[in-house]
Amino acid sequence: MNHTPYLDVHPEVAEALSNGDPVVALESTIISHGMPYPDNIRMAAEVEDIIRNAGAVPATIGIIDGRLKAGLSEVEIDYLGKHTDVAKVSRRDMALITATGRSGATTVASTMIVAAMAGIRVFVTGGIGGVHRGAEATMDISADLEELARTPVAVVCAGAKSILDIGLTLEYLETRGVPVLGYQTEDFPAFYTRTSGFRVDHTITGAQEAAAILAAQWGMGLSGGAVIANPVPASHEMDLAAVNTAIETALSEVSKQGISGKAVTPFLLARVSELTGGASLKTNIQLVFNNARVGAEIASAYAAKAC
Numbered sequence: 027m028n029h030t031p032y033l034d035v036h037p038e039v040a041e042a043l044s045n046g047d048p049v050v051a052l053e054s055t056i057i058s059h060g061m062p063y064p065d066n067i068r069m070a071a072e073v074e075d076i077i078r079n080a081g082a083v084p085a086t087i088g089i090i091d092g093r094l095k096a097g098l099s100e101v102e103i104d105y106l107g108k109h110t111d112v113a114k115v116s117r118r119d120m121a122l123i124t125a126t127g128r129s130g131a132t133t134v135a136s137t138m139i140v141a142a143m144a145g146i147r148v149f150v151t152g153g154i155g156g157v158h159r160g161a162e163a164t165m166d167i168s169a170d171l172e173e174l175a176r177t178p179v180a181v182v183c184a185g186a187k188s189i190l191d192i193g194l195t196l197e198y199l200e201t202r203g204v205p206v207l208g209y210q211t212e213d214f215p216a217f218y219t220r221t222s223g224f225r226v227d228h229t230i231t232g233a234q235e236a237a238a239i240l241a242a243q244w245g246m247g248l249s250g251g252a253v254i255a256n257p258v259p260a261s262h263e264m265d266l267a268a269v270n271t272a273i274e275t276a277l278s279e280v281s282k283q284g285i286s287g288k289a290v291t292p293f294l295l296a297r298v299s300e301l302t303g304g305a306s307l308k309t310n311i312q313l314v315f316n317n318a319r320v321g322a323e324i325a326s327a328y329a330a331k332a333c
Contacts, residue, residue, distance in 0.1 A: 032124050035144050036097025042083040043145050046332060048325035050077050051096070051141035051149040051179070054088035056314070057103060058112040058131035059292045060152070061307065066107040069311050071100075073150075073318045080322030087140045089115060092127035096144035106131055114288050116169045134181065135173035138251065142177050147240065147328055149179050150321035152314050153187040153217040154253060155291065156195030159277060166290070167198065175202035179251045180240050180328075182321040184258050184313040185215035185222060189273050189294045192222045199253065200227075205243070206253045207236065209320060215257040218264040218309050226255055233320070237327035256320045262312040264305060272301035 035043070042049050052073060057066045074084040085097040088106055095102065106112050106129065115123050115130035117139060123130045132140060134154055141149050155168025168190075174181065186195045196214065199206055208214065208226030216222035230236050236254055243252065257263075276297040279285075285293050299307045 030094075030143055033094040033096060033140065033143050036085065036095070036099070039083055039085045039097035039144065039146075046329055048082035048322065048329040049085050049146045049148070050082050050318070050321045050325045051137055051146045052084055052086040053134060053137040053149070053151050054086060054098070054103075054106050054131040055114055055133045056152060057107045059114050060295065060310070063107050065307075067104055069314065070103050070107065073314055076315055076318040077150075077322045080319055080326070082322040082325045085141070085144070085146055087132050087137045089120075089123050089128070089130040089132065091129060092124045094120075094124065094140050094143070096140055096146065105129070114292070116288070117173065118169070134170040135168075138173045138177045138179045138181070141179050147179060147244075148182065148321055148325040150182045150314070150317045152310055152317070153183050153185055154181060156186040156190040156192065157198055158290065159189070159191045161191060161194065164286075166286075171195070171198050171202065171204075173251075174199065174204045174253065175250045177251055178244050178249065180236070180254055180324065181251055182209075182254045182256055182317045182324065184217050184317060185255045186217065187291070187295070188216040188218055188222070188269055189277070189291070189298070192216060192224055196224055202250070203248075204250055204253060205239070206255060207239065209236070209254055209256040211255065211257050213257075215255055217313070218258065218269045218306055219266050220257040220260065220263050230254075233323035233327040236324045237331050240328055241331045254320070254324065256317050258309060258313040259316050262309050264302070264309050268302060269298070269306070272298045272306070275301055
């Protein structure tokens with residue numbers, strides 16, 4: 027484990043890693059910038075409970091007072107969820123936030139970095155970032171994609187957020203050599219919906235096969251992670267037409283208001299939630315719960331292979 031002087035590993039997480047027990051990383055941006063308080067705190071606690079009940083140890087990742095944290099306490103999670111001045115931290119921001127002693131919520135990219143530092147191989151999130159619509163003009167491409175190409179952590183997600191250009195996102199991942207594995211699906215999910223109109227690279231049958239592929243990839247010394255695309259349960263899937271209408275409206279508002287950079291995704295997700303009467307937020311919560319169950323199963327299978 028590559029623990030750095032900047033990293034604190036929670037005792038429960040450290041013990042699990044030392045024993046070779048399964049650990050699942052969780053991001054904190056969804057807590058600070060994805061949902062309103064106190065819904066965000068309740069969701070974070072439920073996700074950790076799901077992972078524990080499935081036999082793994084949760085490690086919610088964030089930055090507190092300049093310290094990278096692999097595993098947050100309840101007090102620290104509450105702090106990130108309650109305070110409005112918590113920074114949204116990707117790779118480029120990590121040195122600044124730590125050097126100045128500030129607190130921050132980690133994105134997919136920065137969560138992967140901290141997880142890899144601690145020796146955690148499986149990470150659960152809602153959806154990955156990607157190539158934004160209109161990126162041919164704006165060059166707005168999420169750092170998540172580059173991190174997937176360089177950092178050896180598997181990301182269990184409900185595909186890419188449907189506010190993105192999913193076709194270009196998949197092309198980018200292919201170019202960077204990142205395997206996109208459909209968890210019991212041939213179709214790449216689009217966050218709120220089970221399909222996007224695009225296919226995954228390979229369909230995997232379950233946790234054991236996912237673990238075998240990850241073990242082979244890293245055992246051969248191949249760099250980077252993998253996307254394990256796990257569709258939202260059918261009972262919580264949103265209507266595709268309704269989602270697309272809300273997204274198009276929100277994207278138009280982004281353009282009119284001149285919103286850019288890291289502010290785009292939080293604005294779009296919040297606006298889509300408003301436009302769908304809160305339905306998208308409910309779907310978001312359920313897909314994270316589903317990803318947590320699958321992620322814990324994969325982490326357990328991978329830990330068994332690594333023994």
